[in-house]
Amino acid sequence: SLDIAQETWTVLKKWSCKVTTFATSETIDVDPSLGACMAIHPSYDKVVVGTADGFLVASDISSNTNLGFNVTPHRPIQSLKWLNNEKLLVFYVRGTIICYEFQGKLPKTVYLMKLSTTGIPLSCAYDCERQDLYIGDSRGNIACFCLQPSFSAPCLLSNSNLAESDPSIVLFRVHAKGHVTDITISTTN
Secondary structure (H helix, E strand, O other), X not given: OEEOXXXXXXXXXXXXXXXXXXXXOOEEOOOHHHEEEEXXXXXXXXXXXXXXXXXXXXXXXOOOEEEEEEOOOOOOEEEEEEOOOOEEEEEEOOOEEEEEEEEOOEEEEEEEEEOOOOOOEEEEEEEOOOOEEEEEEOOOOEEEEEOOHHHOOOEEHHHOOOOOXXXXXXXXXXXXXXXXXXXXXXXXX
């Protein structure tokens, strides 16, 4: 990693080596060529890497530990985004979105969402006040999900039987073109 202020490079450990799997607690090596995307935690102490085979590796920079997990039958991971210090959104290629909550070492599945369009999720914005999540896709659609606490009950990753939630509203082909690459929440009324 590069520290721009100090003009120095720091070599970090490999995210793909000595990964402890959440399900079995065995240590494995993940094929680094399958790495598809990553998200750096807002506090800069953790990096999560998503792979083309649907595996997530949470790499804790300070403790040199890699924790890996995957939820079947989900597809390759398209992208990752931290909503806040605890919640990570994982966008899967076939339009499934999972929100994981990281508190301690055990991630929990908090929300399981289905995009309900033919597009691939590409972008998102989270309205903290209203607790609405807006997701843009590769077909020009924007879906809105309500993430209020009563919306779903958290469950442990290992026994995740959470039903997929449909969006509360979908705006189809919003700008008559494909690829909603960015969404911003307006602060003006």
